[in-house]
Amino acid sequence: MAPPNNQKRVKGTQVYRPFVYGTIAKPFNDETNPKPPGTPADHTHSWTVFVKGVDDGDITYWCKKVQFKLHESIQNHLRMVDDVPPGGTFEVHETGWGEFEITIKLYYVPESLEKPQTLYHHLRLHPYGETEEEKEKMKQRGEVPAVVYEEQLFNEPYENFYEILTSPAPVGKGGKTKVLKGGMVSSVGERTALIPLTNRPGSEFSLETENMLLEEIRRAIAETKKLSDNLAKENQEAETYLAKLRAEIAAA
Known part of the structure; x- marks a missing residue:
C-alpha cells in the first residue's frame, strides 16, 4: 500500500536513537520497601519494567506507546502505556515472587508509517552471575537491576518522519534546552543520538562506561x-627436552 501523500523514503539514510529498557526489582523489607496492603502473602518483590531514553532523554517523538505483556497469571497481563510526557518513562509497576520473560512491543508515532517492534526481556528478582562486588552494590541499593542499552535504527525513514527525527524539538519555557550532567544536551531540547559523557546514579550508560569497558577489554x-x-x-621448552631425550635414546 502506498504511503499517505505519496511520501517517499529518504534513500541511503539511517537514523538511530539510543534508549534503554529493562526491569528493576526490590525485595520487600519492613524498613526500606514495606509490602503494600493487599499484596499477596507469597509475593517477595516489587518490580518495574520500563522503556525510556538514555539519561532520561526524550523518546516520545518517535515512540508513541509501549505494550508490556506480563505473565498470564498476573491480572490484566497486557498493559498498554501511552500518554507519556516528553522525557517521561513508559513503565509498569507490579509485585510477585517468580521470574519470567516479558514481551515489550514498541509502537512508533503515526508519521513513521512503520510496524511495531518486539523486544524480549527476562525479569530478574535475584542477583546471579555478578561479581561479589556487584552483588554488594545491589544489596546496598536494595534493588536488582537488569537494564539493556539499545539503539533504535530507522533505515531510510519516510520524509515526514525523517523531519521529525532530525529537527530540533520544541524547547521549554524560556526557550532553553535542558543540559544534563556530563555536559550533554538532553533530547528534550535537541534530538540527538549522543549519550552522556559521564555516569550518574540511575544511569550507567555513558561514554565513561564505554571507555571503562574498552579498557577492561x-x-x-x-x-x-x-x-x-x-x-x-x-x-x-618441552619440545626441546623431548628432542634431547630422543637423541639420548637413539645414541644408547
Missing part, C-alpha cells in the same frame, strides 16, 4: 597474550 587482551606467550615458551 584491552587489559584482558594483554593478559591473554601474556598467557599465550608463556604457554608457547613452555611448549618450546
